[in-house]
Amino acid sequence: MRLLVIEDNKMLAQSLRRGFQEEGFAVDVATDGEEGLWYAKSNPCDVIVLDLTLPKIDGLELLRQIRKRGIASHVICLTARGATEDKVRALNLGADDYLAKPFAFEELLARVRSLCRRAYQRKDPVIRVADLEINTASRTVRRGGTVIQLSTREYALLEFLAFHAGEVVTRTMIWDHLYDFADETTSNVVDVYVCLLRKKIDGRSRRPLIHTRRGEGYILEDVPVAQHVGRERKR
Amino acid sequence: MIRLVPRSIRAKLALYVLLLLAVLVIGLLTSVYLLARRSIWESFRDSLVAEARSFTSMMEYERGGSFDIEIPDSLLSRFDPVPGREYYRVFDYLGRRLALSPSLESNSELWRPSPDWFRTARPGDTVFRRIRLAGEEKGVLTLKCLPRIEAGEEKDEQDEGRGSQAREGKTANPADLKKAAIVVQVTRPTTPVRHLLGQLGTILLVGGFLTLAAATLGSRAVARVGLHPIWRLASSVQKINEDTLGTRVPHAGLPEELIPLAAKTNEMLSGLEKAFQREKRLTSDAAHEIRTPLSALITALEVSLRKDRSPQEYKETMSECLSSARSLKRLTDSLLFLAALDAGKVRAQPRPVNLRKLLDETIDIYAQRAKEKSLPISTNVSIEEATVEPGLLSPVLNNLISNAIEYCRPGDSVSISAWRRDPDKAVCIEIADTGPGIPKSDIKKLFYRFYRGPRVTETGAPHAGLGLAIAAKAAEAMGGRIEVESELGKGSTFRLILP
Numbered sequence: 001m002r003l004l005v006i007e008d009n010k011m012l013a014q015s016l017r018r019g020f021q022e023e024g025f026a027v028d029v030a031t032d033g034e035e036g037l038w039y040a041k042s043n044p045c046d047v048i049v050l051d052l053t054l055p056k057i058d059g060l061e062l063l064r065q066i067r068k069r070g071i072a073s074h075v076i077c078l079t080a081r082g083a084t085e086d087k088v089r090a091l092n093l094g095a096d097d098y099l100a101k102p103f104a105f106e107e108l109l110a111r112v113r114s115l116c117r118r119a120y121q122r123k124d125p126v127i128r129v130a131d132l133e134i135n136t137a138s139r140t141v142r143r144g145g146t147v148i149q150l151s152t153r154e155y156a157l158l159e160f161l162a163f164h165a166g167e168v169v170t171r172t173m174i175w176d177h178l179y180d181f182a183d184e185t186t187s188n189v190v191d192v193y194v195c196l197l198r199k200k201i202d203g204r205s206r207r208p209l210i211h212t213r214r215g216e217g218y219i220l221e222d223v224p225v226a227q228h229v230g231r232e233r234k235r
Numbered sequence: 236m237i238r239l240v241p242r243s244i245r246a247k248l249a250l251y252v253l254l255l256l257a258v259l260v261i262g263l264l265t266s267v268y269l270l271a272r273r274s275i276w277e278s279f280r281d282s283l284v285a286e287a288r289s290f291t292s293m294m295e296y297e298r299g300g301s302f303d304i305e306i307p308d309s310l311l312s313r314f315d316p317v318p319g320r321e322y323y324r325v326f327d328y329l330g331r332r333l334a335l336s337p338s339l340e341s342n343s344e345l346w347r348p349s350p351d352w353f354r355t356a357r358p359g360d361t362v363f364r365r366i367r368l369a370g371e372e373k374g375v376l377t378l379k380c381l382p383r384i385e386a387g388e389e390k391d392e393q394d395e396g397r398g399s400q401a402r403e404g405k406t407a408n409p410a411d412l413k414k415a416a417i418v419v420q421v422t423r424p425t426t427p428v429r430h431l432l433g434q435l436g437t438i439l440l441v442g443g444f445l446t447l448a449a450a451t452l453g454s455r456a457v458a459r460v461g462l463h464p465i466w467r468l469a470s471s472v473q474k475i476n477e478d479t480l481g482t483r484v485p486h487a488g489l490p491e492e493l494i495p496l497a498a499k500t501n502e503m504l505s506g507l508e509k510a511f512q513r514e515k516r517l518t519s520d521a522a523h524e525i526r527t528p529l530s531a532l533i534t535a536l537e538v539s540l541r542k543d544r545s546p547q548e549y550k551e552t553m554s555e556c557l558s559s560a561r562s563l564k565r566l567t568d569s570l571l572f573l574a575a576l577d578a579g580k581v582r583a584q585p586r587p588v589n590l591r592k593l594l595d596e597t598i599d600i601y602a603q604r605a606k607e608k609s610l611p612i613s614t615n616v617s618i619e620e621a622t623v624e625p626g627l628l629s630p631v632l633n634n635l636i637s638n639a640i641e642y643c644r645p646g647d648s649v650s651i652s653a654w655r656r657d658p659d660k661a662v663c664i665e666i667a668d669t670g671p672g673i674p675k676s677d678i679k680k681l682f683y684r685f686y687r688g689p690r691v692t693e694t695g696a697p698h699a700g701l702g703l704a705i706a707a708k709a710a711e712a713m714g715g716r717i718e719v720e721s722e723l724g725k726g727s728t729f730r731l732i733l734p
Contacts (some may be wrong), residue, residue, distance in 0.1 A: 015537075080527045102529045104533075
């Protein structure tokens with residue numbers, strides 16, 4: 001999941017980047033309103049963590065502009081001002097959630113994950129595809145009851161595929177949602193991770209769940225083997 | 236203890252109206268009563284005078300000094316010897332009795348005027364007296380008058396058929412008007428008069444009492460109606476508390492005397508509302524300034540503790556946390572210093588200070604930063620020593636000099652000068668830069684707490700926006716002030732003036 005953190009306190013911004021990255025999020029950081037607007041415009045992100053007191057463009061004004069431009073990302077506002085009016089104004093301007101500083105990182109993380117699920121119209125934190133079970137809250141994956149250990153990146157990829165279960169996911173979509181601007185990788189890396197993930201999830205299972213749609217992308221789907229036409233040859 | 240004058244305006248007003256009415260009513264009724272009494276007594280006396288005069292027509296002075304008195308029976312019957320009836324007496328000018336009503340025969344003596352009066356009174360003179368006789372009050376009227384005087388022949392006496400006669404005084408002297416004068420006394424009970432007066436008094440008393448009772452109720456009602464606008468104003472003011480400072484007292488329908496009061500109240504409310512909002516904003520700003528570094532601190536530690544890290548990573552986190560904690564400390568110091576200045580707890584205790592040295596020391600602190608930005612600093616100090624409070628002067632100099640260096644662009648310059656102004660020998664310390672300058676509209680705001688100009692937030696300098704607020708307050712505590720001159724693009728000059 002891709003996150004945009006707009007926060008003018010550099011130390012807080014860096015801590016948030018680090019914390020979220022370690023949880024498998026792709027994180028972009030902007031330290032003022034203008035930069036934040038540019039990031040929000042140029043790349044679709046799932047959740048925006050927005051500080052309300054920002055230089056150049058104020059947080060509330062930035063929120064208004066984000067909504068005016070039809071950017072659909074979920075927004076959680078952070079503010080050090082405890083005034084109820086601020087909360088009400090932020091929510092009325094289109095914020096999805098609100099957290100007062102100082103906050104516990106765990107709480108912010110839980111709220112951001114909840115917003116991610118909402119972004120894909122899922123309320124149940126557990127996603128099931130055939131005998132594959134992905135718990136997006138505890139970030140654990142089981143196949144047929146057996147826990148599968150995944151790296152952060154692998155998990156993030158699986159989660160993204162699971163959110164889109166039954167739909168084709170293009171490489172660009174994966175790229176946009178799982179990698180931030182700081183990643184210096186090529187789109188080739190997506191294929192590599194899909195390959196790694198497939199090994200762990202499907203392995204030698206008779207019932208593969210991750211399929212390749214040639215020329216389109218990937219799909220996480222429970223398809224009977226008979227109907228599956230030609231498995232892609234490994235590179 | 237009973238209060239004689241009540242506390243409420245309404246009761247007071249009602250009381251005063253009532254007292255005034257009472258005085259008026261009592262005065263009016265009393266004068267009515269007195270006038271009525273006088274006229275009633277006068278008419279009583281007049282009727283007695285008329286009766287006394289009627290005797291003169293029944294008397295004749297005969298030549299030779301004797302009197303001929305003929306009193307008709309009809310008149311005499313009024314003077315029967317029954318108590319409570321009327322009496323008459325007739326005297327000659329010397330007070331000798333000439334005639335007496337039958338009813339008086341048993342009573343030897345009534346009141347009579349002094350012998351002098353008998354001699355000296357002129358015909359027509361009267362004396363009225365109220366006396367007690369036979370257990371009741373009677374009015375006695377004494378009249379001196381001239382009877383008819385016989386003209387030669389004697390009148391026919393036989394005419395008086397049944398008329399009883401009283402003849403007294405036979406001796407005669409030369410016809411002398413003086414001697415012919417007689418004195419008639421008529422007496423009549425005053426009971427009817429007093430009865431009438433008593434009735435009148437009762438009527439007036441009852442009427443007065445009823446009037447005052449009505450006035451009591453009326454004055455309360457009048458006071459209530461009259462004071463209703465005040466009561467309304469008071470109740471609308473009463474509803475205002477610290478949460479509803481936005482409400483205003485309505486002017487409409489208020490009497491013109493109360494409009495200034497309502498206007499003043501509204502004015503005060505506006506002032507209070509503004510002060511409350513300012514206070515709220517200050518608190519909110521302070522909360523923001525404290526919570527932001529605190530939040531950074533907590534998040535950095537939390538994220539760091541989520542998993543095991545290398546000593547290098549821990550080191551980095553700790554040094555970040557340290558800087559955050561330091562900025563919190565600076566902020567706390569600033570806020571406490573400002574609070575102390577606000578509370579007037581920081582007293583200036585001026586003592587001689589080497590100003591040149593103090594300036595040099597302050598500049599030294601920022602010399603490194605100036606060098607990094609390649610800002611030349613020139614000084615021109617023409618005073619050695621000044622009598623100031625260094626605890627207050629230092630923060631001001633620190634702030635002004637660090638601001639100048641912070642906001643200057645590389646290549647600008649800063650000049651610091653100090654001198655004594657001519658007429659009043661006030662110490663002037665000027666910090667001038669050739670920096671970007673401040674827009675005119677922002678100059679006043681510079682001294683607001685937590686205010687950061689747009690350029691400040693752009694540079695991302697870690698300031699809370701308290702520096703100039705503190706400097707201004709500290710200057711004020713030293714009895715001085717800070718003046719600012721600035722031109723966009725050309726530079727700013729901050730001048731501290733200490734008298």
